[in-house]
Amino acid sequence: VDLDHDGPVPLYVQIADILRDAIRRGDYVPDRPIPSEKDLSDEYGVNRLTARKAVRVLAEEGLVTVVPGRGSYVRRPEG
Amino acid sequence: VDLDHDGPVPLYVQIADILRDAIRRGDYVPDRPIPSEKDLSDEYGVNRLTARKAVRVLAEEGLVTVVPGRGSYVRRPEG
DNA sequence: CGAAATTTGTTCGTATGTATC
DNA sequence: TGATACATACGAACAAATTTC
Numbered sequence: 001v002d003l004d005h006d007g008p009v010p011l012y013v014q015i016a017d018i019l020r021d022a023i024r025r026g027d028y029v030p031d032r033p034i035p036s037e038k039d040l041s042d043e044y045g046v047n048r049l050t051a052r053k054a055v056r057v058l059a060e061e062g063l064v065t066v067v068p069g070r071g072s073y074v075r076r077p078e079g
Numbered sequence: 080v081d082l083d084h085d086g087p088v089p090l091y092v093q094i095a096d097i098l099r100d101a102i103r104r105g106d107y108v109p110d111r112p113i114p115s116e117k118d119l120s121d122e123y124g125v126n127r128l129t130a131r132k133a134v135r136v137l138a139e140e141g142l143v144t145v146v147p148g149r150g151s152y153v154r155r156p157e158g
Numbered sequence: 159c160g161a162a163a164t165t166t167g168t169t170c171g172t173a174t175g176t177a178t179c
Numbered sequence: 180t181g182a183t184a185c186a187t188a189c190g191a192a193c194a195a196a197t198t199t200c
Contacts, residue, residue, distance in 0.1 A: 006193075010186080010187060010188085011187080011188075012187085012196085013187075036164080036165055036166085037166070038164085038165075038166095044194090046188080047187085047188060047189045047190075048159070048189095049168095049188080049190090050188060052166080052167090053187095053188095055166095065166095066166070067165090067166080067175050067196090067197090068165075068167065068195070068196050069164080069165055069166060069167095069195070069196030069197035070164095070165070070166080070196080070197060070199080070200080071166080071196085072165095072166085075178065088181080089183060090183080090184075091183080091184090096166080100161090111188095114170075115169060116169075116170070117168080117169075125184075125185085126184060126185045126186075127185095128184075128185075128186095129183080129184060129185080131170085132161085132183090145170075146169090146170080147169075147170045147171065147189060147191080147192075148168085148169050148170055148171090148191075148192045148194095149167090149168095149169065149170075149192095149193085150168095150169065157197090
């Protein structure tokens, strides 16, 4: 799982893209948590705050819900 | 809370001026923190480092004390 | 019930690169 | 040239919420 550290796309955007695709593919399913910020930072070799920023992107898109002390859960599509 | 982005006065100076006035007015009181760098950057729509620079001005004037990881606290006047 | 571990939340400190004035 | 300003990214420390043992 390698990111492009030199290109124009920010690391947190790259991670957000990866996570978004994974959710769309069904690798992460509704009502279940995606990897923790720490797991993401370990997996992609980035700072926790960078991984956190990626998760926030998904949260702002409504794809996940962040729960303090629990994790970030894939949202069940409404309707 | 709007700043003059075009005039000759740097944004960080404008923010420092606003904060200084607020402290003098008593909006922020001794031993209590002023807004965090992030809150200031959000409120004034500037980069965090610009807000940080404003806080540093006040710190250099002795009006606040910056505590890493905690915040910037209004100084209690000596005497 | 309580201590430890996990996870997210917050804050300041710092560095790099880019752009603008 | 230098000061200003922004975006990104990492580091360190601690707090708060939650779960696990």
